[in-house]
Amino acid sequence: MTTWAVDLANVGAVYPWVGLELIMVLVGVALWILWHIVQIRQENAELDEDTRLYGNKEAIRKALDDHPV
Amino acid sequence: MGDQLSALTTVFTEFYYWVTVVIMFLIHVGFCMYEVGASRRRNHLHTLMKNTMLIPLVTITFFFFGWWIYWAFPNGPLITGPLLTEAAAPNAPISETMGTNLSDRITGVFWAAFLLFSWTAASIVSGSVIERIRSGAFWIIAVMIGSVTWIIDAAWGWHPNGWMVQLLGYHDAYASGVIHAIAGGTALGVLVVLGPRLGRFRADGTAREFVPHNPWLVTIGLFLIYTGFWGFYAACNVPIISPETIGGQITGTTWTATTIYLTPTTLGAITVNFLMSLSGGLMVGYLVSKGNPFWTYSGGLAGIITASAGNDLYHPVQAMVIGGVGTFIAYKMHYWVENRFKVDDAVGAVAVHGYAGFAGLVIAGFMLWGYPSSPFEGYAAVNPLGNTIGAIIMFFVLGFIPAWIVSKILDGFGLLRVPRQVELMGLDFRTLHEEEQARQDVREAEKALA
Structure with missing residues (x-):
């Protein structure tokens, strides 16, 4: 939009990049899928590390004593 | 907005739905408090983040495809007709009406009202799987129910022209099935694959009680869910519409509030019935659980959920009794399933939403037998068989089965359980x-x- 000196009855979409909706949606979908991929990788790595570092019986028993309920 | 009356109606309707969205936000606040209160201290943050992050994920996917599904799928497709691409086009993410648009002021508010239902459906599942599910797995399941399965059921059974309404006479005014039964069925499908929390069952098969660490948080959470439920009920209505706009068989010029099926009701009716079914549920929940606060509060919720399918038409005493009956069924079923199948539903979501919602649909089929399901000619009348088939579709076909399949796939990749x-x-x-x-x-x- 370059001016508001218009009859609003004749105005439709006013957001930037009207006409490029498909590209914007494709970018949004790609970002959504990417988010899941990154999140699952992060979660896997954290769980693996926790298991490796603290997954022994002694550490688990200590954790249960520290935070029983 | 042609004339002043239509402009006022549009502005009123727009604001009406906007207010429901704000009130419904409290449902999510309540679910988060409830879940965190029910979890043990060493799982608080995971529990909270699991439920919180479904908000953005369901929101963006509901924008990308969920809202389009609702408008495209009322015929099945291929049950009563084709995919409705033309009707769905203004609600597609690439439509100009989904952005800031001065010639369409209301689509976004409708979208948000439906979106809040989507959050609720996913959030119901969230509580039942706490303390052992991986966040990433839950969020995939949340997108599945929030932006795919529940909105397919809405297109089928919660759209004025949905095939279930046309052929089965399906009636579910305040979502006993389209939100609650499907969410309960989904939770059960996940739980069967996920398994119980470690230590939940003794070697002899009897259950250990995992006591909620903070009963205050649990009960205030449930109070907030009740509060948000007011917005949910209001959002299920069309607040004011003329017979001419409906275009059905209603004669005269009297404007009315309607259900989502465009069948007449009043805000007064649903307000009284909401409170009476809440009361019936609370009273039975208290008695059947011998005063257990968790089950008393959950009973109130189960009461509303059971009566919701027909609360547009019930007498208040009917709403109260139906609410009580549903709560009794939910409570008994919860412990029977737990003991028989060793299903660990941490917050009783399958019972309160799934079994109560299922029962509510069946009961509504009998109670409203012969009532027109629609103002349009040629639609099947409400009947017990139609609503029972509807309950099976909601709980099993669109709830349990997709959740079980997706959970099995996630489990196969080692991504389901920590x-x-x-x-x-x-x-x-x-x-x-x-x-x-x-x-x-x-x-x-x-x-x-x-």
Whole structure:
């Protein structure tokens, strides 16, 4: 939009990049899928590390004593 | 907005739905409080983040495809007609009406009202799977129910022209089935694959009670869900519409509130019936659980959920009794399924939403037998068989089965459940460990300064 000196009855979409909706949606979908991929990788790595570092019986028993309920 | 009356109606309707969205936000606040209160201290943060992050994920996917599904799928497709691409086009993410658009002021508000239902559906599942599910797995399941399965059921059974309404006479005014039964069925499908929390069942098969660590948080959470439910009920209505706009068989010029099927009701009716079904549920919940606060509050919720299918038309006493009956069924079914199949539903979501919602649909089929399901000619009347088939579609076909399949796939990739050691240590172990180290560090520093 370059001016508001218009009859609003004749105005439709006013957001930037009207006409490029498909590209914007494709970018949004790609970002959504990417988010899941990154999140699952992060979660896997954290769980693996926790298991490796603290997954022994002694550490688990200590954790249960520290935070029983 | 042609004339002043239509402009006022549009502005009123727009604001009406906008207010319902704000009130419905409290449902999510309530679910978060409830879940965190029910979890053990070593799982708080994981529990909270699991439920919180479904908000953005369901929101963006509901924008990308969920809202389009609702408008495209009322015919099945191929049950009563084709995919409705033309009707769905203004609601597609690439439509100009989904952005800031001065010639369409209301689509976004409708979208948001439906979106809040989507959050609720996913959030119901969230509570039942706490303390052992991986966040990433839950969020995929949340997108499945929030932006795919529930909105397919809405297109089928919660759209004025949905095929279930046309052929079965399906009637579910305030979503006993389209939200609650499907969410309960989905939760059960996940739970069957996920398995119980470690230590939940003794070697002889009897259950250990995992006591909610904070009953206040649980009960205030449920109070907030009740509060948000007001917005949910209001959002299920069309607040004011003329017979001419409906275009059905209603004669005369009297404007009315309607259900989503465009059948007449009143805000007064649903307000009284909401409270009477809540009361019936609370009273039975208290008695059947012998005063257990968790089940009393959950009973109130189950009462509303059971009566919701027909609360547009019931007499208040009917709403109260139906609410009580549904609560009794939910309570008994919860413990029967738990003992028989060793299903660990941490918050009773399958019972309160699934069994109560299922029962509510069946009961509505009998209670409203012969009522027109629609103002349009040629639609089947409400009947017990149609609503029972509808309940099966909601709970099993669109709820249990897709959730079971997706959970099996996630489990096959080792992505469903956290490792055994982490579950025992607590899902917040890393955070708690780092926090303790930080405190220790500060203590040491302060001692050095003393």
